[in-house]
Amino acid sequence: xxxxxxxxxxxxxxxxxxxxxxxxxxxxxxxxxxxxxxxxxxxxxxxxxxxxxxxxxxxxxxxxxxxxxxxxxxxxxxxxxxxxxxxxxxxxxxxxxxxxxxxxxxxxxxxxxxxxxxxxxxxxxxxxxxxxxxxxxxxxxxxxxxxxxxxxxxxxxxxxxxxxxxxxxxxxxxxxxxxxxxxxxxxxxxxxxxxxxxxxxxxxxxxxxxxxxxxxxxxxxxxxxxxxxxxxxxxxxxxxxxxxxxxxxxxxxxxxxxxxxxxxxxxxxxxxxxxxxxxxxxxxxxxxxxxxxxxxxxxxxxxxxxxxxxxxxxxxxxxxxxxxxxxxxxxxxxxxxxxxxxxxxxxxxxxxxxxxxxxxxxxxxxxxxxxxxxxxxxxxxxxxxxxxxxxxxxxxxxxxxxxxxxxxxxxxxxxxxxxxxxxxxxxxxxxxxxxxxxxxxxxxxxxxxxxxxxxxxxxxxxxxxxxxxxxxxxxxxxxxxxxxxxxxxxxxxxxxxxxxxxxxxxxxxxxxxxxxxxxxxxxxxxxxxxxxxxxxxxxxxxxxxxxxxxxxxxxx
Numbered sequence: 001x002x003x004x005x006x007x008x009x010x011x012x013x014x015x016x017x018x019x020x021x022x023x024x025x026x027x028x029x030x031x032x033x034x035x036x037x038x039x040x041x042x043x044x045x046x047x048x049x050x051x052x053x054x055x056x057x058x059x060x061x062x063x064x065x066x067x068x069x070x071x072x073x074x075x076x077x078x079x080x081x082x083x084x085x086x087x088x089x090x091x092x093x094x095x096x097x098x099x100x101x102x103x104x105x106x107x108x109x110x111x112x113x114x115x116x117x118x119x120x121x122x123x124x125x126x127x128x129x130x131x132x133x134x135x136x137x138x139x140x141x142x143x144x145x146x147x148x149x150x151x152x153x154x155x156x157x158x159x160x161x162x163x164x165x166x167x168x169x170x171x172x173x174x175x176x177x178x179x180x181x182x183x184x185x186x187x188x189x190x191x192x193x194x195x196x197x198x199x200x201x202x203x204x205x206x207x208x209x210x211x212x213x214x215x216x217x218x219x220x221x222x223x224x225x226x227x228x229x230x231x232x233x234x235x236x237x238x239x240x241x242x243x244x245x246x247x248x249x250x251x252x253x254x255x256x257x258x259x260x261x262x263x264x265x266x267x268x269x270x271x272x273x274x275x276x277x278x279x280x281x282x283x284x285x286x287x288x289x290x291x292x293x294x295x296x297x298x299x300x301x302x303x304x305x306x307x308x309x310x311x312x313x314x315x316x317x318x319x320x321x322x323x324x325x326x327x328x329x330x331x332x333x334x335x336x337x338x339x340x341x342x343x344x345x346x347x348x349x350x351x352x353x354x355x356x357x358x359x360x361x362x363x364x365x366x367x368x369x370x371x372x373x374x375x376x377x378x379x380x381x382x383x384x385x386x387x388x389x390x391x392x393x394x395x396x397x398x399x400x401x402x403x404x405x406x407x408x409x410x411x412x413x414x415x416x417x418x419x420x421x422x423x424x425x426x427x428x429x430x431x432x433x434x435x436x437x438x439x440x441x442x443x444x445x446x447x448x449x450x451x452x453x454x455x456x457x458x459x460x461x462x463x464x465x466x467x468x469x470x471x472x473x474x475x476x477x478x479x480x481x482x483x484x485x486x487x488x489x490x491x492x493x494x495x496x497x498x499x500x501x502x503x504x505x506x507x508x509x510x511x512x513x514x515x516x517x518x519x520x521x522x523x524x525x526x527x528x529x530x531x532x533x534x535x536x537x538x539x540x541x542x543x544x545x546x547x548x549x550x551x552x553x554x555x556x
Contacts, residue, residue: 022195022196022197022198022199023199025061026058026061026194026195026199027054027057027058027191027192027193027194027195028054028160028163028186028190028191028192028193028195029053029054029055029056029057029058029059029191029192030058030061030062030195030199031160031163031164031195031197031200032055032058032120032163032167032186032191033055033058033059033061033062033064034062034164034199034200034201035163035164035167035168035200035203036064036091036118036167037062037063037064037200038164038200038201038202038203039089039167039168039171039203039205040088041064041088041089041091042063042064042065043064043065043066043067043082043090043091043440043441044059044064044065044066044067044090044091044092044093045066045067045068045069045075045076045078045079045082045090045091045092045093045437045440046066046068046069046072046075046091046092046093046094047068047069047070047071047072047075047093047094047095047099048068048093048095049094049095049096049099049122049138050095050096050137050138050188051095051096051122051123051124051137051138051187051188051191052093052094052095052096052099052121052122052188052191053191053192054122054188054191054192055093055120055122055186055191056093065440067436067437067440067465067469068465068468069433069436069462069465070461070462070464070465071102071459071461071462072094072099072100072102072103072106073102073103073104073105073106073429074106074429074432074433074458074459074461074462074465075092075094075103075106075433076092076103076105076106076107076109076110076117076119077106077109077422077429077430077433077434077437077459078433078434078436078437078440079091079092079106079110079115079117079118079119079437080106080109080110080113080115080117080181080430080434080437081115081401081420081433081434081435081436081437081438081441082437082438082440082441083110083115083116083117083174083179084113084115084240084420084438085399085437085438085441085442086441087116087240087242088116088175089116089117089118089171089174089175090115090116090117090118090437091118091120092117092118092119092120093120093121094119094120094121094122095121095122095138096121096122096123096124096137096138096139096140096143096188097137097138097139097140097143098138099121099138100121100143100146100147100185101140101146103119104146104147104150105425105427106427107119107147107150107151107181107183108150108425108427109422109424109425109427109430110180110181111150111151111152111180111181111424111425112424112425113236113263113422113424113425114178114179114180114236114237114240114323114324115179115180115181116174116175116179116180116181117174117180117181117182118167118170118171118174118181118182118184119147119151119181119182119183119184120167120170120184120185120186121143121183121184121185121186122185122186122187122188122191123143123156123185123186123187123188124136124137124138124139124187124188125187125188125189126158126187126189126190127189128187129156129158129187143185144156144183144185147183148183150181151180151181151182151183152173152174152176152180152181152182153169153170153173153182153183154182154183154185155167155169155170155182155183155184155185156184156185157184157185157186157187157190158187158190159190160190160193160195160197161197163186163190164200164203166184167184168203168204168205169205170182170183170184171203171205172205172206172207173207175205175207176207176208176210177207177209177210177237177240177241177323177340178237178240178323178324179240209340209343210323210338210339210340210343211339211340211343212321212337212338212339212343212344212347213337213338213339214347216335216336216337217337217344217347217348217351218351219335220296220319220335220337220348221348221351221352223294223317223319223335224254224256224294224296224319224348224352224355225352225353225355227254227292227293227294227355228293229291229292229293229294229316230254230256230292230293230294230295230296230355231256231257231258231259231276231288231289231292231294231295231296232247232250232251232254232256232257232258232259232295232296232297232298233258233259233260233261233289233295233296233297233298233300233302233306234247234258234259234260234261234264234267234268234298234299234300235260235261235263235264235267235297235298235299235300235301235306236261236263236264236267236299236300237264237298237299237300237321237322237323237324237340237341238260238264238267238298238299238341238345239263239264239265239266239267239299239418240299240341241299241323241340241341241342241343242342243267243298243299243341243342243345244266244267244268246341246342246345246346246349247267247268247298247341247345248268248269248272249349250345250348250349250352251268251272251274252274253349253352253354253355254352254354254355255274255355255356255357255360256274256296256355256360257274257275257276257288257360257363257364258272258274258275258276259275259276259277259278259279259280259285259289260277260278261278261280261300261305261306262278262280262305262306262412262413262421262423263300263306263423263424264299264300265278265412265415265417265418265419266417266418266419267299270416270417271416273361273364273365274360274361274364275364276288276364276367276368277368277413277416278412278413278414278415279368279371279413279414280305280306280307280308280413281305281308281309281412281413281551281553281554281555282308282371282374282413282554283308283554283555284367284370284371284374285308285367285371286308286311286312286554288363288367289312289314290312290313290314290315291315291316292314292316293315293316293317294316294317294318294319295314295316295317295318295319296319296321297318297319297320297321297322297334298321298341298344298345299321299322299323299341300322300327301322301324301327301328301330301331302320302330302331302332303327303331305412305423307331308554308555309553309555310331310555311554311555314332317334317335318332318333318334318335319334319335319337320332320334320335320336320337321337321339321341321344321345322336322337322338322339323338323339323340323341325338374551375551378551378552380549380551382523382546382548383406383407383410383548383549383551384410384414385523386407386523386526386544386546386548387407387410387411387414387415389523389526389527389530390407390448390450390476390526390527390530391415391416392527393526393527393528393530393531393534394448394530394534395445395446395534395535397445398445398446398447398448398534399418399420399435399438399445399447399448400415400419400420400435400447400448400449400450401419401420401421401430401431401432401434401435401438401447401448401449401450402419402420402421402422402430402431402449402450402451403421403422403428403429403430403431403432403449403450403451403452403455403456404421404422404423404426404427404428404430404452404455404485405431405450405451405452405454405455405478405484405485406452406478406480406484406485406488406548406549406550407450407452407478407548408421408431408450409485409550410548410550410551411450413551420434420438422434428454428455428458429455429458429459430455431449431450431451431455431459431475432449432451432456432459432462432466432473432475433459433462433465434449435447435448435449435473435475436462436465436466436469436471436473439471439472439473440469440471443470443471443472445472446472446473446474446534446535447471447472447473447474448473448474448476448530448534449473449474449475449476450475450476450478451475451476451477451478452477452478452479452480452483452484453477453478453479453480453481453482453502453504453507454482454483454484454502456475456477456507457502457504460505460510463510463511463514463516463539463541464514466514466516466538466539467514467515467516467538467539470537470538470539471538471539472537472538472539473539473540474530474533474534474539474540474541474542475511475539475540475541475542476530476542476544477507477541477542477543477544478544478546478548479504479507479543479544479545479546480545480546480547480548481501481502481504481547482497482500482501482502483500483502484500484547484548485550486500487500487501488549488550507541507543508520508541508543511540511541516538516539516540516541517533517536517538517539517540517541518540518541518542518543519533519540519541519542519543520543520544520545521542521543521544522544522545523544523546526542526544529542530542
């Protein structure tokens with residue numbers, strides 16, 4: 001009888017010969033890029049710095065495709081989007097100290113949105129580790145401490161032999177449900193030193209499935225089978241686990257209405273008879289959810305944006321399926337099932353009996369009609385027309401990435417299907433660099449980025465990146481002369497706004513100075529101008545001067 005720990009992996013003669021005679025001219029950085037390639041990475045993002053040059057030198061000896069951005073935070077946003085689009089861990093190469101710290105906001109968004117980003121940073125030389133004040137350039141007392149509260153796991157390397165294992169462990173951590181960013185740091189001298197270690201070949205780093213406890217899914221199935229008014233809230237965990245098909249099958253088996261959170265958009269067909277769409281900031285939707293006698297929450301923590309700013313107060317039983325243990329029952333008591341959404345939904349599909357409810361679709365139509373009537377009563381036709389024009393301009397399957405701007409807040413509720421935004425952490429500057437990351441994952445189709453003029457200024461330098469790599473991203477900038485949503489909030493609260501008005505450039509002239517074609521559009525010509533830009537190769541910019549309004553909130 002053979003046990004796993006008895007297995008001995010014997011190299012072939014060719015492998016032994018290659019290991020004994022590795023190619024000359026390699027350094028610790030080569031071990032990094034060889035490990036990434038061995039794990040299956042094909043594209044890396046980043047920005048070089050003095051301590052990290054060993055990694056970047058090694059890139060030219062590898063087959064990895066490198067996309068270099070102009071600001072580390074934007075590189076992090078690009079890696080985030082690449083991870084969201086592909087489901088793969090996205091390597092992000094950074095330098096020590098200021099370079100590393102500049103990525104923090106992007107890594108916070110990746111953590112909040114469960115995006116698998118593998119951040120690999122350099123460190124001061126090994127002699128400077130340990131918290132002493134040696135005066136090295138970029139030195140921090142404890143660099144990894146700045147990241148520990150944000151990323152899933154931290155891995156510090158002190159010798160070249162540790163590099164492959166540390167990166168493999170980080171890779172596995174990033175891709176274990178819930179996905180998320182991880183941090184690896186390697187001292188400068190370890191990266192620069194010549195190495196006689198063998199070339200790293202294929203690496204095994206397989207995340208384990210997060211299985212639900214069967215006794216809990218049995219109870220959940222019993223509750224759903226006896227429910228008179230079951231309703232499903234589908235969050236981002238459904239999208240990340242590729243569980244949309246399972247969700248659709250379960251909803252149809254139960255005749256249960258489904259609402260998707262802003263992070264879960266695309267998890268359920270928008271026009272399906274059971275689709276409540278994404279109108280979570282509407283009291284009619286909130287009331288309907290509260291009236292469910294069993295509420296199945298899949299892949300959502302029912303946080304602020306998913307609970308109509310914590311005004312949601314359910315009266316029935318909640319069954320919550322969530323891969324992030326910290327989110328399980330964090331806001332409402334529930335039958336908490338710690339599991340990957342796809343696996344748990346499959347378990348329910350196999351156990352719940354079919355249920356027919358001829359009133360379910362009619363209830364959905366009634367709620368959506370009430371929502372529509374409320375919106376239509378607020379003189380917001382211009383905003384709806386602009387959003388519809390953007391959607392009409394996009395070829396089928398075009399991914400879109402949205403900054404924190406008024407048009408994006410409309411899209412959270414009204415955009416018919418999948419979209420990606422920075423609503424996880426809520427930082428500015430996400431849309432354009434994220435779209436660049438998505439374009440790097442698939443250069444055969446266009447990508448849309450949407451920003452306000454305030455958010456655009458966070459990432460304007462990345463026009464150079466878009467031009468340098470010829471990435472097919474069309475950037476729609478809605479220019480209202482300031483931080484539009486903050487202007488609204490302050491005016492509503494204090495009677496007038498402060499610090500929200502912005503001097504800004506001529507975005508068309510600025511884009512053209514980078515060699516990126518640009519056009520100034522109007523609401524009437526937006527669809528045609530956007531369609532033309534999306535159909536052209538390479539990057540482009542469309543500027544829409546417009547002062548948009550938000551629909552009235554229902555949580556106040």
